[in-house]
Amino acid sequence: MxxxxxxxxxxxxxxxxxxxxxxxxxxxxxxxxxxxxxxxxxxxxxxxxxxxxxxxxxxxxxxxxxxxxxxxxxxxxxxxxxxxxxxxxxxxxxxxxxxxxxxxxxxxxxxxxxxxxxxxxxxxxxxxxxxxxxxxxxxxxxxxxxxxxxxxxxxxxxxxxxxxxxxxxxxxxxxxxxxxxxxxxxxxxxxxxxxxxxxxxxxxxxxxxxxLDELVASSGVRVRATDTLALRAALTAAGIDAETGANGPLLAHAEAERVGRAAAAAGVALVELRPADDGGLEQLFLSLTTGTTDDGKGVR
Incomplete structure (x- = not known):
């Protein structure tokens, strides 16, 4: 220990x-x-x-x-x-x-x-x-x-x-x-x-x-629907925070199952639902540590 x-x-x-x-x-x-x-x-x-x-x-x-x-x-x-x-x-x-x-x-x-x-x-x-x-x-x-x-x-x-x-x-x-x-x-x-x-x-x-699974899950999910406005409304109604992500999909701060259920309850058809950081450890590392590089003091 x-x-x-x-x-x-x-x-x-x-x-x-x-x-x-x-x-x-x-x-x-x-x-x-x-x-x-x-x-x-x-x-x-x-x-x-x-x-x-x-x-x-x-x-x-x-x-x-x-x-x-x-x-x-x-x-x-x-x-x-x-x-x-x-x-x-x-x-x-x-x-x-x-x-x-x-x-x-x-x-x-x-x-x-x-x-x-x-x-x-x-x-x-x-x-x-x-x-x-x-x-x-x-x-x-x-x-x-x-x-x-x-x-x-x-x-x-x-x-x-x-x-x-x-x-x-x-x-x-x-x-x-x-x-x-x-x-x-x-x-x-x-x-x-x-x-x-x-x-x-x-x-x-x-x-x-x-x-790794916990860290990836904490990053939320990327979700895309045929009707983005309806999807955003469904997530808001379910109390799920979401923001516009890269290349169109929403970044929802919740588990994939909860997002899927919220969309289904509102009758919204999803075309994409995946972890926000599905690039494994490398992508997670970059997303969390960008901007935290050596400041020239030489400390490791």
Whole structure:
């Protein structure tokens, strides 16, 4: 379980986070999405105890991360795959970490195989790794202590399509076993494929959260009839707010069933009735975060 409550972070006059709240439940993958500069990485660094908040709090497994006993064995973290000792081999890094965490040494070989780093790659110095190999090693490191929570910032960067497919299944298996996953990524289609819940952030504020179906439903429906005036009158009579949408159809702020029933009761023939955001996560993301891009402060 991860709980983020009213997080605020200011750097001088710049507000990076403004009253951010959400939770990640056991058995789920939560996709954490937003444009560059939205505050994703700042939030994750606060959760992991690397950056102090100006206000609010974040807890993992019921406690601030810094107060957890042997946190690396309970929470797997991957925030920057490039932050690894380039002079050591992948196997050496995992063996050293296993000793520090008190993890079963057998986990090292098990995980190297699980993330697709064979003997040749495991014995190579990390300085010669590609970004995709560093990501795989970082995921192995995050899983080393057999944690119940994973916090991953852009873990798919540098992975090829096969690697992304592999990571998706790894995270689903982890969640299905009761684990909690917080996943930040700019690969919207992959997040859509793996996440149970979504948290969308823009300009340091949470702009939406819930399941994809819930978020799409909250956007209303687009509806078109042979008689637009009669349709508008029927919706008004049913207490449904509607406005003129793009290319002619009305945007009705209600569930599709309620809109359809209102039209049928008034004898209005519909020629179109569909979700307002039927373009999936990508369209939803764009509609909710347009204008919330990086302001040049470099905050992620």
């Amino acid at each position: 991860i709980n983020v409550e009213n997080l605020t972070k200011r750097y001088g006059k710049h507000t990076a986070l403004d009253d951010v709240s959400f939770e990640c439940r056991p058995g789920t993958v939560t996709g954490f999405l937003g444009p560059n500069g939205a505050g994703k990485s700042t939030t994750m660094r606060i959760i992991c105890g690397l950056t102090p908040p100006t206000g609010g709090r974040a807890t993992v497994l019921g406690s601030p991360y810094r107060r957890l006993g042997n946190p690396g064995a309970r929470v797997g973290v991957l925030l920057d795959a490039s932050a690894q000792h380039g002079g050591r081999t992948g196997r050496e890094v995992l063996r050293l970490s296993a000793r520090i965490l008190g993890a079963d040494p057998g986990r090292v070989e098990e995980l190297l195989g699980q993330v697709g780093l064979g003997d040749a790659a495991a014995n190579r110095r990390i300085g010669g790794y590609s970004l995709g190999m560093r990501q795989r090693l970082g995921l192995a490191h995050a899983l080393l202590g057999d944690p119940s929570v994973l916090i991953l910032d852009e873990p798919a960067n540098g992975l090829d399509p096969e690697g992304i497919h592999w990571m998706r299944h790894l995270l689903r298996r982890f969640a299905e076993a009761g684990g909690t996953v917080l996943l930040s990524s700019h690969l919207l289609r992959e997040v859509e494929a793996v996440a149970d819940r979504l948290v969308l952030i823009g300009s340091g504020r949470v702009v939406a959260q819930g399941t």
